[in-house]
Amino acid sequence: MVPVSLVKCTEYRNDLLEDAIGQSLANIGFPLASFENKNVALKPNFLMASAVEKAIITHPAFFRAVAKIVQDHGGRVVLVESPAVESVKRVMKKGEYGPIVEELDVMIPSNGRKGVIFNPDERKFKRFEVLGSALDADIIINLPKLKTHGLTAITCAAKNLFGLIPGLDKSQWHMKASGTVEFSEMILDLNEAILYGMKSQKPILHLVDGVVGQEGKGPGPSGTPRKIGAILAGTSPVATDFVAADLLGFDYRQIPSVAGGLERKLGVSSATEIECVGEDIDRMRLENFKPSKHSMSTATYDRWPFNRKGFRNLFTSKPVPQVEKCTLCYQCKAICPAGAIEKAEGSKKVPRYDYDKCIRCYCCMEICPEAAVDLKSGVLEWMMPGS
Numbered sequence: 449m450v451p452v453s454l455v456k457c458t459e460y461r462n463d464l465l466e467d468a469i470g471q472s473l474a475n476i477g478f479p480l481a482s483f484e485n486k487n488v489a490l491k492p493n494f495l496m497a498s499a500v501e502k503a504i505i506t507h508p509a510f511f512r513a514v515a516k517i518v519q520d521h522g523g524r525v526v527l528v529e530s531p532a533v534e535s536v537k538r539v540m541k542k543g544e545y546g547p548i549v550e551e552l553d554v555m556i557p558s559n560g561r562k563g564v565i566f567n568p569d570e571r572k573f574k575r576f577e578v579l580g581s582a583l584d585a586d587i588i589i590n591l592p593k594l595k596t597h598g599l600t601a602i603t604c605a606a607k608n609l610f611g612l613i614p615g616l617d618k619s620q621w622h623m624k625a626s627g628t629v630e631f632s633e634m635i636l637d638l639n640e641a642i643l644y645g646m647k648s649q650k651p652i653l654h655l656v657d658g659v660v661g662q663e664g665k666g667p668g669p670s671g672t673p674r675k676i677g678a679i680l681a682g683t684s685p686v687a688t689d690f691v692a693a694d695l696l697g698f699d700y701r702q703i704p705s706v707a708g709g710l711e712r713k714l715g716v717s718s719a720t721e722i723e724c725v726g727e728d729i730d731r732m733r734l735e736n737f738k739p740s741k742h743s744m745s746t747a748t749y750d751r752w753p754f755n756r757k758g759f760r761n762l763f764t765s766k767p768v769p770q771v772e773k774c775t776l777c778y779q780c781k782a783i784c785p786a787g788a789i790e791k792a793e794g795s796k797k798v799p800r801y802d803y804d805k806c807i808r809c810y811c812c813m814e815i816c817p818e819a820a821v822d823l824k825s826g827v828l829e830w831m832m833p834g835s
């Protein structure tokens with residue numbers, strides 16, 4: 449059996465978090481003595497500089513509790529993360545990480561150096577350039593924030609490791625692997641490369657900040673914070689995400705990275721092999737958790753033979769910047785992998801979008817600090833299953 453721990457935690461209080469995370473590690477049988485004299489890379493979700501209460505980034509108290517446990521057991525903590533557009537420093541400042549990093553003397557390596565890992569299996573995407581600092585660590589602890597996601601339905605353990613790809617390189621991957629299914633398959637290729645393709649294999653743990661997550665139009669400023677009250681832990685990203693999806697009330701077959709991960713037996717060979725340890729999930733499962741409606745319909749759309757730009761405009765939602773919220777900061781333009789966004793023309797108050805170029809990755813919506821990018825349904829989108 450592959451254990452995934454589920455522990456209740458309803459507040460970001462240091463004592464509660466340390467107890468719950470300690471319990472989570474015990475539930476999956478991870479010995480704390482393993483941290484002794486090890487460099488332990490903590491990988492939070494630093495999507496963008498944002499206030500803690502928006503539930504976009506891994507909560508600083510959650511990061512602190514994990515770092516404290518590692519240190520108390522003789523490990524050295526390294527913060528490993530590379531936001532797409534902003535600097536780590538800026539995300540830390542707005543996200544209230546500064547005092548924690550200082551208190552615990554957390555190392556923050558520069559993100560300039562890249563390392564290469566190869567997927568040992570015959571996959572479409574075999575070679576990935578990732579942060580060199582992650583490869584240097586003895587142990588990696590992935591600290592995802594549990595949120596909905598416009599492209600991949602949820603973002604949790606498997607998707608958070610995409611942040612190991614440096615800065616705007618992530619954008620290029622959206623071009624190489626566009627669409628929900630192909631992008632999710634690429635995420636699984638990357639996870640395989642991380643698990644099996646490093647020169648020296650190392651333990652990789654997933655500790656999910658699900659105390660407060662996001663529902664609706666996550667994972668950025670357009671998402672709605674939602675109390676989930678849970679911490680999950682696992683050693684398999686697919687098994688961890690399977691339990692996370694179940695907790696939110698989703699059918700795992702609607703999450704391509706979970707369904708695809710089980711199909712390729714990535715760390716877990718079937719759903720029946722996953723054992724939820726700790727709390728009874730039936731008692732904790734959320735009611736009326738709002739999915740990202742868009743992602744549920746595009747998972748099916750991808751498989752249709754007419755995923756071509758002409759049809760894309762008819763069958764998928766398009767991102768539309770809203771005049772009343774847009775500040776013309778152009779972070780959307782900076783992240784757009786398709787070069788589909790240009791500066792506003794003349795007296796116009798929003799950037800110009802070219803929907804024939806747009807690949808519907810929704811990165812612009814995810815990154816817009818003003819939640820100014822809305823979705824407008826395609827005229828025939830109602831025909832798509834899941835719409």
Ligand code: SF4
Nearest residue numbers: 774775777778780816
């Ligand atoms: S849509 Fe958002 S990200 Fe783009 S320019 Fe306007 S405020 Fe900035």
Ligand code: SF4
Nearest residue numbers: 784806807809810812
């Ligand atoms: S316009 Fe937005 S959704 Fe379209 S490709 Fe660019 S970032 Fe992605």
